[in-house]
Amino acid sequence: MELLKGYTGEQEKLGKCEQFFLELMKVPRVESKLRVFSFKMQFHSQVSDLRKILNVVNSTAEEIRSSAKLKSIMQTILSLGNALNQGTARGSAIGFRLDSLLKLTETRARNNKMTLMHYLCKVLADKLPELLDFSKDLASLEPASKIQLKFLAEEMQAISKGLEKVVQELSTSETDGPISDNFRKILKEFLRFAEAEVRALASLYSGVGRNVDALILYFGEDPARCPFEQVVTTLLNFVRLFNKSHGENCKQLEIEMKKSAENEKSRLSVSRGSEGMSPKTVKSGGV
Numbered sequence: 611m612e613l614l615k616g617y618t619g620e621q622e623k624l625g626k627c628e629q630f631f632l633e634l635m636k637v638p639r640v641e642s643k644l645r646v647f648s649f650k651m652q653f654h655s656q657v658s659d660l661r662k663i664l665n666v667v668n669s670t671a672e673e674i675r676s677s678a679k680l681k682s683i684m685q686t687i688l689s690l691g692n693a694l695n696q697g698t699a700r701g702s703a704i705g706f707r708l709d710s711l712l713k714l715t716e717t718r719a720r721n722n723k724m725t726l727m728h729y730l731c732k733v734l735a736d737k738l739p740e741l742l743d744f745s746k747d748l749a750s751l752e753p754a755s756k757i758q759l760k761f762l763a764e765e766m767q768a769i770s771k772g773l774e775k776v777v778q779e780l781s782t783s784e785t786d787g788p789i790s791d792n793f794r795k796i797l798k799e800f801l802r803f804a805e806a807e808v809r810a811l812a813s814l815y816s817g818v819g820r821n822v823d824a825l826i827l828y829f830g831e832d833p834a835r836c837p838f839e840q841v842v843t844t845l846l847n848f849v850r851l852f853n854k855s856h857g858e859n860c861k862q863l864e865i866e867m868k869k870s871a872e873n874e875k876s877r878l879s880v881s882r883g884s885e886g887m888s889p890k891t892v893k894s895g896g897v
Contacts, residue, residue, distance in 0.1 A: 639782065643793060646779045649772040650800050657807055660765045663757055664811075664818050670754040670842060671818075671825040679744035683734070686741075687714070690730060708829045708841065711848040715855070731856040742856060745849045754842045759822070766815050773808050776801060 674680065688706060694717075714727040724732075734741050745751075780797045783790040826833045826841060 639779070642775075642779055643783075646776050646797070649776065650797075650804075653769075653772070653800075653804060653807075656765070656769060657811055660762065660769065661811060661814065663762060664814050666750055666753050667757060667759075667762075667818050667838070668814075668821055670748075670750040671821040673748050673750050674841075674845065675825060675828050677744065677747040679741045679747055682738065682741055683730075683744055686733065686738070687711070687730060690726070690733070694726075708831055708836065708844050711844060712851065715851055725855065727851055727855040728859055731852065731859050735856070735859065745853060748845065748849065751842060751846045751849065755839075755846050757839075757842075759838055762815070762818075766812070769808060769811065773801075773804060776804070 691706060714730060715725045717726040718724065719729070731742070776797060780794060780801070783794050783797075786793075822838045823833045826836055826838065829836075829841065831841070
């Protein structure tokens with residue numbers, strides 16, 4: 611386009627591509643208008659994608675806070691911790707840090723075979739088996755673990771600023787004359803629904819921020835020090851470690867039951883053999 615700016619010859623002698631750019635150069639602020647149209651073309655998918663991600667964050671926060679099973683497991687962990695620390699300053703705790711959930715696999719029994727996580731799973735299996743599938747309450751944890759709130763803030767800002775540019779260009783184009791009539795008509799139609807869409811999206815975004823803070827406070831953490839990403843990652847890892855430990859407990863129980871059955875079978879076999887070896891009665895007879 612820079613090369614065409616100084617062209618003064620006949621337009622018909624140029625190729626179709628060059629002729630197109632010559633016409634394009636007649637449009638006032640063509641680069642600004644192209645950026646506005648680019649934003650317009652991407653607007654629907656950009657808003658739709660951001661809305662979906664915001665809804666995932668909302669769903670995750672709601673699932674976690676409303677899970678009665680997760681709450682009961684947290685209470686059980688606290689009780690186990692107080693029992694282990696009985697007689698110490700930590701034996702009457704009223705709560706624990708969220709990251710302590712991942713330390714349950716670090717505390718082992720004296721035989722070094724069972725961790726506190728294994729013991730938790732065993733206690734629940736024996737006394738509260740209905741809690742073992744608590745991870746089903748937290749279906750949104752996996753997709754939420756891939757979300758960065760910083761990215762959502764950047765996307766929200768980009769959409770808001772993009773819309774501002776549309777409004778600015780529409781206002782500026784009022785002095786362009788007839789050449790921008792169709793451009794202005796298209797932008798006015800776009801703004802009729804786009805502004806409402808962005809207002810609704812901004813409201814959803816603000817609501818997500820409040821729900822995220824409420825989630826962090828639910829665990830007694832500071833939103834300034836314990837971000838949403840940390841909460842979700844910690845809980846997801848806890849779920850994985852819990853399910854792994856429960857699975858290992860089930861396998862160990864299966865091995866023990868099989869061994870017990872084999873021992874019982876051997877005992878019965880020995881018992882039957884002993885019965886077959888009993889002395890026979892000898893009848894006396896004449897010589």
